[in-house]
Amino acid sequence: MKPTKPQEPYFVGIDIGGTNVKVGIVDDAGQTLAFCKTSTDVPSGVEAGLKNIYQAIDDALADCRLTMDDIKAIGIATPGTMDIPGGKLVDPPNLPTWKGFPIRQTVCDHYGGKPTIYQNDANAAAYGEYWIGGAREAHSLVFWTLGTGIGCGIIIDEMIIEGRHSHGGECGHIVIQMDDGRLCDSGQYGTLEAYAGGTSLVKRCQEQLDAGRESVLNDMLQQGQELTPLLISEAGEQNDELATELIMESARCLGVGTTNLMHTIDPDMVLFGGAVTFGGKGTAQGDRFLQRIREEVQQRAFSVPYENTIIDYAELGADAGYIGVAGCARLACLKAE
Missing domain, CATH: 3.30.420.40 (ATPase, nucleotide binding domain)
Known part of the structure; x- marks a missing residue:
């Protein structure tokens, strides 16, 4: 996809894995404006992981000279098992210290009620390929x-x-x-x-x-x-x-x-x-x-x-997850309009 001028609105995509978290600021055309990678720090528990994620979001926003006020919605992807409508992890093998954690509402509340969606990581990567990747x-x-x-x-x-x-x-x-x-x-x-x-x-x-x-x-x-x-x-x-x-x-x-x-x-x-x-x-x-x-x-x-x-x-490689879940947040906004 040929790079173009960033197109509003902007979205945050968070792809949480058992070892690392990928955070991207993604525009309305699926372009990555900034990217940051951090540790999930599973042994230290969910609060330590969230602290790393919030810092990564701040760093990514700073890299593209945006603030959370410029972000329309947030997308979060994690491995299963999960309750997608409920916005929480159930019993994820790769994130044992996150069992039962209500991640969607927690992140939403942290950012003052910013619209936040939750998705399975494989589904998110699939949507990334569907939106702007090999299946566009x-x-x-x-x-x-x-x-x-x-x-x-x-x-x-x-x-x-x-x-x-x-x-x-x-x-x-x-x-x-x-x-x-x-x-x-x-x-x-x-x-x-x-x-x-x-x-x-x-x-x-x-x-x-x-x-x-x-x-x-x-x-x-x-x-x-x-x-x-x-x-x-x-x-x-x-x-x-x-x-x-x-x-x-x-x-x-x-x-x-x-x-x-x-x-x-x-x-x-x-x-x-x-x-x-x-x-x-x-x-x-x-x-x-x-x-x-x-x-x-x-x-x-x-x-x-x-x-x-x-x-x-x-086509998207390791970027598919955070791009895809940002796309899922975008899709949810479009459906709500």
């Missing part, structure tokens, strides 16, 4: 975010699928293996995340190494490196047989999950983002990973959705 020309989107686990956001004609109980779009937990499925960190068996999430990738790799599989990863681990999705990706870039096999198996499973959603929602576009995309768009391994997903979809999907659904990588 689409009417409907399935957005997969690949990291330690697997998140998903679904947008249909500006509407985020939140569900009646704030669990809509939790598609990393769809079941792809009914019998003797792998155990997911959520406690469920046979889920997509249990087969294609970053944590699962590491577990599957360690099982193969323990079973005696040859791999350059053995040498890397003997040198003191930690087994991570990134290390497996690096081994794959060296054409390591085990690493490539594991990465392509993750892609196959994502193809199964994608087919399920295509047959449920029939979207214009399916996008993949997050840290575990194995180099992403424009890299040899990233392109092979995406192509393997497409091949699995081709084998399993009806021909019409397969031939007409765009399957690609997302």
